[in-house]
Structures are given as structure tokens and as C-alpha cells.
Amino acid sequence: MNELSAINVISKRNFKPRWVAPTLREIKRRKDVEDDRNGGPKIFHRSTFLEWLNYNAEIFAFSNRLGEKFNEATLQTALTHKSYVERETARLSDMGVDSYLQIQNNEELAVAGGEMISKFTNGYLRAVFTHVPEELIMAMHEFLTSTSNLETVGKHIGLGDLMLCSDFPCESETYVKSLKAVVAALAESSGEERARIFVQDLVVTQLYGLDINELWNPADPVGNLTDILKREGKAEPEFRLIKHSGQNSVLAVYYVGVYSDKNFIAEGAGESLEIAKEMAAREALKQLFHTEDSMKALPFGRQLKNIQSKIVQLENQPNLPLSKWISEKVTSAVH
Amino acid sequence: MSNKHLFLPSGFIRTPLQNGLGRYIPQLQRITLKFCKNHGGSRGVRDFIETDLMEFAKTNPGTVVYLKPRRHRYPCMVAEYLNGEREYLSCHEFSRAEIQKWLSYMCTRSGIPVMRFRKYQHTDYPSIQGVWNPFTHQAPEINVAQFPHEILSKPVDNGPTATDQLIEIFKKTQIKDPVKPEH
Numbered sequence: 172m173n174e175l176s177a178i179n180v181i182s183k184r185n186f187k188p189r190w191v192a193p194t195l196r197e198i199k200r201r202k203d204v205e206d207d208r209n210g211g212p213k214i215f216h217r218s219t220f221l222e223w224l225n226y227n228a229e230i231f232a233f234s235n236r237l238g239e240k241f242n243e244a245t246l247q248t249a250l251t252h253k254s255y256v257e258r259e260t261a262r263l264s265d266m267g268v269d270s271y272l273q274i275q276n277n278e279e280l281a282v283a284g285g286e287m288i289s290k291f292t293n294g295y296l297r298a299v300f301t302h303v304p305e306e307l308i309m310a311m312h313e314f315l316t317s318t319s320n321l322e323t324v325g326k327h328i329g330l331g332d333l334m335l336c337s338d339f340p341c342e343s344e345t346y347v348k349s350l351k352a353v354v355a356a357l358a359e360s361s362g363e364e365r366a367r368i369f370v371q372d373l374v375v376t377q378l379y380g381l382d383i384n385e386l387w388n389p390a391d392p393v394g395n396l397t398d399i400l401k402r403e404g405k406a407e408p409e410f411r412l413i414k415h416s417g418q419n420s421v422l423a424v425y426y427v428g429v430y431s432d433k434n435f436i437a438e439g440a441g442e443s444l445e446i447a448k449e450m451a452a453r454e455a456l457k458q459l460f461h462t463e464d465s466m467k468a469l470p471f472g473r474q475l476k477n478i479q480s481k482i483v484q485l486e487n488q489p490n491l492p493l494s495k496w497i498s499e500k501v502t503s504a505v506h
Numbered sequence: 507m508s509n510k511h512l513f514l515p516s517g518f519i520r521t522p523l524q525n526g527l528g529r530y531i532p533q534l535q536r537i538t539l540k541f542c543k544n545h546g547g548s549r550g551v552r553d554f555i556e557t558d559l560m561e562f563a564k565t566n567p568g569t570v571v572y573l574k575p576r577r578h579r580y581p582c583m584v585a586e587y588l589n590g591e592r593e594y595l596s597c598h599e600f601s602r603a604e605i606q607k608w609l610s611y612m613c614t615r616s617g618i619p620v621m622r623f624r625k626y627q628h629t630d631y632p633s634i635q636g637v638w639n640p641f642t643h644q645a646p647e648i649n650v651a652q653f654p655h656e657i658l659s660k661p662v663d664n665g666p667t668a669t670d671q672l673i674e675i676f677k678k679t680q681i682k683d684p685v686k687p688e689h
Contacts, residue, residue: 179619181595228570229536236531236568327523329535329588372528379524380630413649414641426641465634472528 216339217332226333233329239369242360248275249284249352250330252345254337277352284351287358289316291370294486298478299469302461304493310387315374318343324373325350367482368475376471383462384453389493392452396429398497399459406432408455410448413438427451516622522589525616533588533616536570537609541581541597548581550600558606566613583608587617 206212217223234241253276292315296308314320325331325346334341334349358366389395396408414426427447428438437458439450457463475482509516525531539555541548555573563571581597583605593612597605636642651658666674 179591179593181593183596225570225572232536232568232570236535238529324523326590327588328531331590332535373523376524376528379527413646414644416640464636468631 214340229333233333237328237369239357239365240361241356245280245356245359246353249277249280249356250334250349251276252334252336252348253278255335258337277348280352280355281348282351284353284355284358285316287354287363287366288321288351288370288374290486291367291482292316292375293489294367294482295371295375295475297485297488297490298482300460300462300490302459303490304389304460304496305490306389306493307383307387307460307462308490311378311383314381314386315377318347320377321347321350321374324377328373367479371475372472378469379471384457388453389456392449392456395493395497396452396455399456400431402498408436408452409433410451412444412447429455512622514620514622516624518625518628519623520618520628522616522618531588532566532568532613534566534569534613535586535588536572537586537612538572538574538584539581539597540574540576540579540583542577542579543575545578545580547598550602550605551581551597553602554605558602562606562609569613583612585612585615587615589617591617591619593617 218226230241230243230246234246251274256274256276259274289312292312293308296303296311300308300311322343328350330346330349330353331341334345336345338345354366354370357369393408400406400408409430411428411430412425413428415424417423423442424440425442425444425447426438426440427444427450429436429451437451437454439447439452439454441447441450454463461467470478522533523531525533539551541551541555543552559571563569581600583595583597585593585595587593593615595608595612597608600608645658648658653659
């Protein structure tokens with residue numbers, strides 16, 4: 172009996188005989204002892220259950236759940252891993268049947284899908300963060316296309332039960348490969364446009380709630396700010412102490428403001444004067460890059476309809492790197 | 507009367523994988539209806555299967571429906587969600603309408619276990635203008651002021667005092683140009 176014990180029960184009042192609870196307690200105790208001895212409870216793949224009859228139905232539900240149309244054969248290929256094919260051929264040859272299996276695996280699809288995910292993410296980031304230097308775009312791209320992020324996405328769209336792979340429980344790499352292959356399969360079945368919207372809806376939305384200024388910060392904000400203001404023809408930045416409290420104590424705080432020609436630009440706080448000065452310069456740069464804490468909300472889903480063409484255009488056009496930001500006229504290069 | 511005595515956990519409302527932000531993905535992966543072909547307690551389930559099941563399956567194409575007839579066992583439904591959670595519900599002696607209702611309940615849930623919501627809204631950006639700190643509304647003149655200061659040493663103006671108000675009233679009652687009485 173491979174029935175997993177259900178853990179969430181919508182319960183009703185039940186009066187059981189006296190001996191039921193102690194018996195169940197003893198059974199649980201023995202089971203826990205066995206599990207500890209075996210290094211954790213035994214887990215089974217969903218397909219070993221009695222109620223797993225219909226792989227086709229699961230595939231059908233998978234494509235409908237996402238609202239996409241897949242080419243059956245391509246999707247099957249996308250979910251089949253090389254390890255599975257190898258295992259099956261080995262099993263058949265062990266049994267004496269020496270047939271070369273015609274099943275394709277998802278290696279090429281995974282590579283193509285990985286490139287597509289990378290491309291679509293970059294397009295979105297460059298279209299939404301128009302004033303941001305390329306270093307921060309790359310940091311955000313790295314986060315979005317990281318193994319952990321793609322694994323989470325793959326798990327939550329139900330790939331775990333559909334993948335044909337030899338390792339169980341499946342590793343992160345398997346999930347990531349399957350997701351990439353699925354994206355490539357979608358592009359092949361319904362076109363690149365749909366695949367782009369798919370990546371925007373599932374992968375890029377994980378950017379929500381993330382503080383992007385935690386991902387990357389310029390190494391020399393004071394120098395960068397000075398150069399930018401000089402290039403724009405404005406006065407040199409002047410740092411002034413605005414507020415301070417708790418000097419000579421552990422909880423000292425200094426507020427330093429950046430002024431250009433007596434005009435207030437930004438302020439930053441820190442435990443010491445140097446830190447506060449750097450934070451103020453960072454805040455000023457954030458304002459120039461349009462990534463302040465109060466920046467506009469990121470667009471997702473339907474809000475992207477108007478900028479889809481811009482996204483396509485910018486997929487292959489990187490933003491200015493920080494070194495160029497300082498020297499070139501930014502407004503001419505910003506999209 | 508506190509939360510620590512309850513088995514029902516509490517938390518803030520959330521959704522798996524930012525569902526709905528890009529597109530909405532129905533979180534119910536598959537549902538298994540187990541019933542007896544003969545017993546009276548499964549009558550509601552049997553009636554539901556004969557009449558309303560096809561429509562349910564058509565309106566929820568993202569959910570796989572499994573039917574498992576089991577003799578001499580009470581009917582139940584087990585729902586499995588995309589985040590791996592399972593929900594079990596006994597359908598013994600349910601009517602057809604009740605099954606319909608509970609199924610629609612299962613469909614609209616995410617797999618996150620039932621909990622008491624502390625708040626019915628959630629945001630990752632609780633402050634836009636910045637959280638208040640003791641320096642927020644301080645006048646910058648404090649930095650270069652010599653205390654005692656004419657304005658900054660006094661309490662913030664809350665309006666005229668009662669004495670001032672009485673003086674104003676008295677002045678208003680005064681006759682500005684007294685008319686000389688004609689004798």
C-alpha cells in the first residue's frame with residue numbers, strides 16, 4: 172500500500188473506542204523508530220500510487236493549467252531526461268531485449284530554453300529599468316536565472332510528477348533542465364511570443380518584493396557621483412552633516428546630505444561619517460538610476476502589453492555599463 | 507485567550523509563486539473521488555459523478571479527476587495541490603449539492619494549509635515615503651541654532667491661549683468711536 176498519509180484533514184467530530192488512540196500511538200512510535208533507522212521516512216514517486224493511471228491526462232492538465240498549447244511530442248521530449256533513457260535501455264538489455272530506444276531526451280531543448288529564458292529576462296529588465304547600468308541588470312538577471320529560482324518555479328507548476336528521470340527525489344538540476352526544455356517546447360509549439368509571455372509571467376515575477384539594491388552597488392559611489400555631476404555641467408557634490416545622535420556611543424548615527432550648488436540631492440545615514448557619506452552618494456546614484464526605495468512599481472502581466480515591442484527590441488541591446496554612464500551623455504543612450 | 511494554545515496556526519495571507527501577478531494558475535493539481543458503488547452513504551457522490559462531474563471537468567481543465575470505486579468503504583475526496591499539500595475530506599452521507607460546493611472550495615484554494623489570517627492584505631512595500639524616525643520632521647535650523655533660541659526654544663505653536671482669546675473678545679466688544687451724547 173503506497174498511500175501517503177494525508178496530513179491536512181477537514182475534520183468532523185468522531186467518537187472512537189478507547190483502544191484506538193493507544194494503538195495508533197504505538198504504531199506511530201514503531202514507525203518513527205524505523206524511519207530514524209533508515210534515515211528519514213520512505214518517499215515514493217506519485218506514479219507508484221494506485222491512482223496514477225493517466226500520464227496523458229496529467230500532460231493535458233499541465234498545459235491547460237498554464238493556459239498554453241503544446242505540441243504533444245515536443246512536450247514529451249522536453250520532460251524526458253537522458254538518465255531515464257539510459258536507465259530504460261539498461262533495463263531492457265538486462266532483460267535480454269536488445270532494442271535501441273527511440274525516445275528523445277531534452278538536452279538540446281534545455282540548452283535552447285536556457286538561452287531563451289536568459290534573453291527574455293534581459294529584455295524585460297532593460298525595458299523596465301531604462302536608466303540602470305548594465306552591472307545591476309546583470310546582477311538581477313543572475314538572480315532570476317539562478318538554479319534555486321528556476322527550481323522553485325519548476326516545482327510549483329507541477330513538473331515534479333511529470334518528469335521522466337532516474338533520480339528520485341529529483342535534484343535541482345533536473346527541475347531546471349525540465350523548465351528550460353518546457354520553455355523551448357512552448358516556443359516551438361506556440362511561437363516565441365507566447366514563450367516570452369510565459370517567462371515574464373512565471374520567472375520574472377519572482378522579482379516582486381526583492382530589494383534590487385541588495386544585489387549590486389557601485390564600488391566608488393562618491394567618485395561616480397562627482398564624475399556624473401561634472402559631466403552634466405553641475406557643481407561638485409558637497410557633503411554636509413545634517414543630523415547626528417549618540418556620538419561616542421555604540422548607537423551613533425550620522426545623517427549626511429549631498430548638495431550640488433546648494434541644492435539638496437539626497438541624504439544617507441550611517442554609523443560613522445564615512446559610511447554616511449557613502450550611503451548619501453549611493454542614494455544620489457539611486458535617484459539617477461531611478462531605483463530609489465520609492466520607485467514606481469514594476470509592471471507585470473497585462474501591464475506589459477504596451478512595452479512588449481520595446482522588450483523585444485532591447486533583448487540584444489545591453490544597457491550602458493557604469494563606466495560609460497559616467498562619461499557619456501546618458502539621455503541620448505537611454506531608451 | 508492567546509494564540510499559543512491553538513493548534514490552528516496564524517499568519518499573513520500569501521500565495522505560492524506570486525500567483526496572479528503574471529497569470530493565474532489554478533493550484534489544484536488533481537482530485538481523487540473515492541466511493542462505494544453500492545452503499546447508501548456514497549449516493550451523493552454517485553449522483554454527482556453521473557450528473558455534474560463532466561461539467562466540473564470541463565470548467566477545470568487544469569485539474570485531473572480520478573475516480574476510485576472502493577467497496578464497503580465510506581466515500582471521500584483527496585485533493586492534491588501544486589505545492590505538494592494534500593487535503594482529505596470525508597464525503598459520507600453528503601448530498602450532490604454538498605459535493606459540488608466542497609469541490610468548488612477545493613478548486614479555489616492554494617495548497618497553503620488553513621490558518622487564521624492576521625490581516626487580509628499583505629504588501630512587501632509597507633512604506634513609500636520612508637519609515638518615521640526621530641529626525642523626520644525636525645527643522646534643519648536646529649543644526650546651526652544657538653540655544654536658547656527665539657522660535658525653537660518655545661513649544662510648537664498650538665494656537666492662541668485662553669487668555670489671548672479673552673483679550674481678543676474684550677477688544678471686539680469695545681466701541682471704537684464713542685458717539686458724544688447730545689446735551
